[in-house]
Amino acid sequence: MVALGTATLSANSSCAQVPSSVPIAHAHNDYEHASPLHDALHAGFTSVEADVYLVDDKLLVAHERRHTTADRSLESLYLNPLRQHFSKRTDDSTHKTFWLMIDIKSDAVATHQKLQSVLKKYPDLIATRQVPRPQRLNPQSPPVRVVISGNRAKQQILQSQPRLSGIDGRLSDLQSELSSEAMPWISDNWRSHFRWRGQNEFPEQERRKLHQYVKQAHDKGRLLRFWATPDLPAFWDVLLDAQVDLINADDLLGLQSHLQKRSGRPN
Numbered sequence: 001m002v003a004l005g006t007a008t009l010s011a012n013s014s015c016a017q018v019p020s021s022v023p024i025a026h027a028h029n030d031y032e033h034a035s036p037l038h039d040a041l042h043a044g045f046t047s048v049e050a051d052v053y054l055v056d057d058k059l060l061v062a063h064e065r066r067h068t069t070a071d072r073s074l075e076s077l078y079l080n081p082l083r084q085h086f087s088k089r090t091d092d093s094t095h096k097t098f099w100l101m102i103d104i105k106s107d108a109v110a111t112h113q114k115l116q117s118v119l120k121k122y123p124d125l126i127a128t129r130q131v132p133r134p135q136r137l138n139p140q141s142p143p144v145r146v147v148i149s150g151n152r153a154k155q156q157i158l159q160s161q162p163r164l165s166g167i168d169g170r171l172s173d174l175q176s177e178l179s180s181e182a183m184p185w186i187s188d189n190w191r192s193h194f195r196w197r198g199q200n201e202f203p204e205q206e207r208r209k210l211h212q213y214v215k216q217a218h219d220k221g222r223l224l225r226f227w228a229t230p231d232l233p234a235f236w237d238v239l240l241d242a243q244v245d246l247i248n249a250d251d252l253l254g255l256q257s258h259l260q261k262r263s264g265r266p267n
Helices: 038-042 074-087 108-119 154-159 204-219 233-241 252-263
Strands: 024-027 047-055 058-061 098-104 144-150 166-169 185-189 223-227 246-249
Touching: 024 038, 024 098, 024 252, 047 074, 047 108, 058 074, 058 108, 074 098, 074 108, 098 108, 108 144, 108 154, 154 166, 204 223, 223 246, 233 246, 233 252, 246 252
Parallel strands: 024 047, 024 246, 047 098, 098 144, 144 166, 166 185, 185 223
Antiparallel strands: 047 058
16 A cells, blocks of 8 residues: 555644645545445545445445445445554554545435444544544544535534534535534535636636635635546646645546655655
């Protein structure tokens, strides 16, 4: 595995500056790869995305409900393999943040309730966001942070004790007063806000808008991500130059190679 690094959030302030010099490689729709999670880990990714449905009291992973099967659960594809992966790590990367984004596709409240009960079974793996927040985070805290996208039961997430997940915000939430612990991410559809698709020059007006979004997210201590983005080196460069934190990709090896080239490391 080639480590591409992580970025972490400070616990001292909801308006903490995000270390944006190290990008987070995010595996979009990770479960669609030949070996979910494992392909992403092998490529050095530190963030993965799983679409989840609540079916017969089980959390099943698939892009569409009709494709769910009992053998592809959140636990079998992600939580158990992540526990095994981190139990074998002995270097300091064990204590860096690994992001598990769960895109809830079924009923928000019922699915979150089930998710909360499942996550409680992994205290060694899932980082707890205490309410109120502690003055400082334990550097030996569990390595995986969960962020909820899709059908987000916001009040239930915020009121959970312990809080085992955060909310994936939208660009409309850039000025939200929620802390960066409660809403660690801002994610949105690139195509809803920008016309550029990676061809020719990035328009200056859109560049300024992108940099403003980054600044607003970072001023609140949040990470920024866009989906519906092309897997193009020129596009990745625009995001990286703007210090967008999470670089969305379906082409895992393509992004891995590009990040290595930018950092000066050999493939």
